[in-house]
Amino acid sequence: MPRLSRLAVVALVLAGAAPVAAQNYRDVTDTERSVRGYFGANLQVSFPQGEFDQFVGEGVGVGLHGTFLLGGSGHVGLRVAGSWIQYGRSSERIPFPGLPGISVDLTTSNDIYSFGVGPEFQAGSGALHVYGYGTAGFSNFRTSTQAEGSSNTNPFAESTNFSDWTWALAGGGGVMFQVAYGRTPVWIDGGLRYQGHGRTRYLREGSLDTDNNGNVVLSPIESETNMLVMHLGVQVGF
Incomplete structure (x- = not known):
C-alpha cells in the first residue's frame, strides 16, 4: 500500500x-x-480514649452511611451514619440443667450501636477527594448473652443483660480515591473520627457473674466513653 x-x-x-x-x-x-450523593460501607477499629481506655480494649465493627449532596456545588451534604462496634466478647461451656451429658455454649458480647446526623463538606477534583463531617445523635451500650448447642451455631435463647442509652457527638474526616467510573462510580474510602459520649454506664468482660444460687450478678462501670475510630471501606455514588 x-x-x-x-x-x-x-x-x-x-x-x-x-x-x-x-x-x-x-x-x-x-x-x-x-452524582446526588454517596452510600458507604466500611470496617471499623475503635481505640478507647482517656478514662474509657482504663476499662476496655480495642473494638471492631462495621459502619454504614449515606451522604446526600445539597445545592449544585457537590461540596456540601447531609450525612446520616450508623455503626456497630464490639469491644468485648467471652464464651464458656456449661452443663445443661437437668440433662446429664448435655452442654451449652454461653456467649456474652459487649456492643455499641451508634447513630448520627450532621453536615459533611468535600473538596478535591479528579480521582482524589477529601472530606470532613460532624454528627450528633445517640449510642446504645448493650451487653447480651446467647445460648447455643455445643455442636451448632444457632442460638436457642438470648437475653439482654444490660443496656444504657447516651448522646453521641462525632467529628471526623477521610480521603476518597476513585477506582470505578461510569454510571456507578466507586471510591475506596479511609478515614478517622473522634466519638464522644460523656459519662455512660456499661459492662465489660468480667462485669457479669452468677452467685451460688444461679442468679445473675451485674457490676456496671460508669465512666467517660470517648473513642477514636478508624475505618476502611468503599463509597458508591448514586
Whole structure:
C-alpha cells in the first residue's frame, strides 16, 4: 500500500476514534456531575480514649452511611451514619440443667450501636477527594448473652443483660480515591473520627457473674466513653 494511502487510513481511524473518546469522556464527566450523593460501607477499629481506655480494649465493627449532596456545588451534604462496634466478647461451656451429658455454649458480647446526623463538606477534583463531617445523635451500650448447642451455631435463647442509652457527638474526616467510573462510580474510602459520649454506664468482660444460687450478678462501670475510630471501606455514588 502506498505511503499516502496508509496515512489516509490512519487519519480516518483517528477521526472515527476521536468522537468515541470524546463521548466516553462526556459520559464519565456527566456521570460525575450527576452524582446526588454517596452510600458507604466500611470496617471499623475503635481505640478507647482517656478514662474509657482504663476499662476496655480495642473494638471492631462495621459502619454504614449515606451522604446526600445539597445545592449544585457537590461540596456540601447531609450525612446520616450508623455503626456497630464490639469491644468485648467471652464464651464458656456449661452443663445443661437437668440433662446429664448435655452442654451449652454461653456467649456474652459487649456492643455499641451508634447513630448520627450532621453536615459533611468535600473538596478535591479528579480521582482524589477529601472530606470532613460532624454528627450528633445517640449510642446504645448493650451487653447480651446467647445460648447455643455445643455442636451448632444457632442460638436457642438470648437475653439482654444490660443496656444504657447516651448522646453521641462525632467529628471526623477521610480521603476518597476513585477506582470505578461510569454510571456507578466507586471510591475506596479511609478515614478517622473522634466519638464522644460523656459519662455512660456499661459492662465489660468480667462485669457479669452468677452467685451460688444461679442468679445473675451485674457490676456496671460508669465512666467517660470517648473513642477514636478508624475505618476502611468503599463509597458508591448514586
